[in-house]
Amino acid sequence: MKSKIVLLLLTAWWPLSMLADKWPPPRVQDYYSSDRNYFVRVFPRTVPEKYYKWQQAAPKQKRRFSAQDTVIVPCYAVLFARTGSSPRMIWRQNLVNQVAPVEAMVSDDGKYVVTFNNHHSVGYGQDVMVVYNHQGSLLRQYNLEQISPFPLNRYLASRSSIWWQCKTSLVEAGKLKLCFVTRDSVTQSKVYSLAKLDFE
Numbered sequence: 441m442k443s444k445i446v447l448l449l450l451t452a453w454w455p456l457s458m459l460a461d462k463w464p465p466p467r468v469q470d471y472y473s474s475d476r477n478y479f480v481r482v483f484p485r486t487v488p489e490k491y492y493k494w495q496q497a498a499p500k501q502k503r504r505f506s507a508q509d510t511v512i513v514p515c516y517a518v519l520f521a522r523t524g525s526s527p528r529m530i531w532r533q534n535l536v537n538q539v540a541p542v543e544a545m546v547s548d549d550g551k552y553v554v555t556f557n558n559h560h561s562v563g564y565g566q567d568v569m570v571v572y573n574h575q576g577s578l579l580r581q582y583n584l585e586q587i588s589p590f591p592l593n594r595y596l597a598s599r600s601s602i603w604w605q606c607k608t609s610l611v612e613a614g615k616l617k618l619c620f621v622t623r624d625s626v627t628q629s630k631v632y633s634l635a636k637l638d639f640e
Contacts (some may be wrong), residue, residue, distance in 0.1 A: 461598040466559045469542040474610050478550040479520055479527070483592075484540035484559065488511040515540050519576065521550060533576030536567050547614060550574065552634045554616060556608065563595065563602025569618075571637060580637050587639070589620055589628045596623035 442574065466484035466565035473479065497505070515537045520527035530550065542562055551574040558567050563584045571579040584592060584604060596603045606621035616632040631640045 442469055442610070450484075451614040454602065461600055462576065463600065469540075469544070469578070470622070471546060471548040471551065473548045475548050475617075477522055478530075478546045479522065480544055480546050480553050481520065482514050482519045482520075482535070482540055485515045485538065504615045507579075517544070517553065517555075517576065519546070519550065519553060530578035530593075533572070535572075536578065536581060538565075538567075541567070541570070541592055543547065543608065545608065546609055547610065547634060548612065552614075553581075553632070556605065557601075560600050563592075563597075563604050569632075570605075587618070588617075589630060590626075594622040594624075 441599055445578055450499060454496040464576050468484070470479050471482065494541060514534050516532060516534045517556075518532045519530045521530055522528075530628055534556060537555065537558045541601050542557040542559060544555045546553050551571040553571075553576070555570045555572075556568065557563065558565055566581050566583050568584045570581040573579050588604060590604075592602065592614055603623075604620055606619040608619065609619075611617040611631065614634045616634065617629055618632060619629050621627045632638070633640055
């Protein structure tokens with residue numbers, strides 16, 4: 441009986457940093473500008489089903505695999521303008537994300553695409569916030585420490601992620617409002633200027 445009580449107490453005390461979380465497989469996602477005149481379609485990294493078998497195969501056995509089995513397709517995005525009856529492609533570029541961003545936003549003029557976090561690792565890495573220009577070229581990328589108004593240990597953490605974000609929105613032309621929330625529900629917002637590539 442005592443052992444059961446101790447186990448229950450340990451479970452209740454278990455630190456937030458050890459919380460488990462589950463992620464569905466990444467999938468193709470469309471993200472629209474607020475006026476819906478533009479949208480960016482994000483394609484997650486694709487690893488062929490037989491890729492790791494090919495990697496581990498002996499040299500003579502590798503011949504049994506096709507070329508498609510040996511190539512990982514990196515995460516990429518395609519920006520479209522919605523004109524007429526069918527969307528018009530503006531650019532296609534690889535993204536810096538290892539798997540896929542968790543969220544993306546498009547400015548109303550189509551000049552900027554901003555992505556947030558990486559699949560299965562929110563709050564980690566150099567792709568917590570990434571800004572691309574009108575040609576899909578990388579302008580800026582940030583880790584969480586560079587943009588956070590709070591110390592990182594104030595955020596809720598799970599096995600995979602640091603859950604820092606409460607909401608992100610376009611507040612006016614060329615400006616993003618980022619909301620940060622701590623594990624004890626304290627929030628703070630910062631405004632980011634896409635034109636200046638810096639916080640105000």
